[in-house]
Amino acid sequence: MRVLIADDHALVRSGMRLILASIEPGAEIVEAEDGREAIAVARRERPQLCLLDISMPGLNGIDAIPQVLQACPETRILVVSMHTDRHFVSEALRAGAQGYLLKDAAVDELADAIRAIRAGRPFLSAQVADALVHDFVRQAAVPDSPRQAEEQKTLTPRQREVLQLIAEGRSTREIAQRLHLSIKTVETHRAEIQRRLEIFDVAGLTRYAIKQGIVSLDA
Structure with a gap:
């Protein structure tokens, strides 16, 4: 094996x-x-x-x-x-x-x-x-509307990758190089992440990434 x-x-x-x-x-x-x-x-x-x-x-x-x-x-x-x-x-x-x-x-x-x-x-x-x-058991007791609102915040796999690198302190240029994307594409992903999460600062994005397990505190 x-x-x-x-x-x-x-x-x-x-x-x-x-x-x-x-x-x-x-x-x-x-x-x-x-x-x-x-x-x-x-x-x-x-x-x-x-x-x-x-x-x-x-x-x-x-x-x-x-x-x-x-x-x-x-x-x-x-x-x-x-x-x-x-x-x-x-x-x-x-x-x-x-x-x-x-x-x-x-x-x-x-x-x-x-x-x-x-x-x-x-x-x-x-x-x-x-x-x-x-x-x-806990989720079964939650009304549909809060769950639906949370689902609207779901990020695509690529957006999760971009978010992790943002939370790790990488610049837009570094993210573009690591993911083999253009700078403009990374900026578009970043704007869409902020829109979906309704979080518009790096500190807030980092806290969200840690809470969701996308990045760890020692990253």
């Missing part, structure tokens, strides 16, 4: 590599340190399994998931994250992840998650499963 580990911390990748070696002794392990590299490695190496962090610079894990799957549709994705908030869990699953595991999980739980996902079954840590059930 070929496994891709995508995490921006070298120590975490090294730790996961050692754990995987004990769980799957014959596994071939490749690594990526951010979302964009994960996409490139998935396209090149065709991994059967990807262990993916959420909080990564440049392109976060949630927005990388659909692009990893597009690059390599046979890859199964297990998010391994410190985030327990239901928003991160639901967004990761909506993006196409087959499982969600907390970073403080026991080695046995990681082994269970890998076995479940390889067998085509979803896997959720008990703590995040409870959060999803609680959220479902």
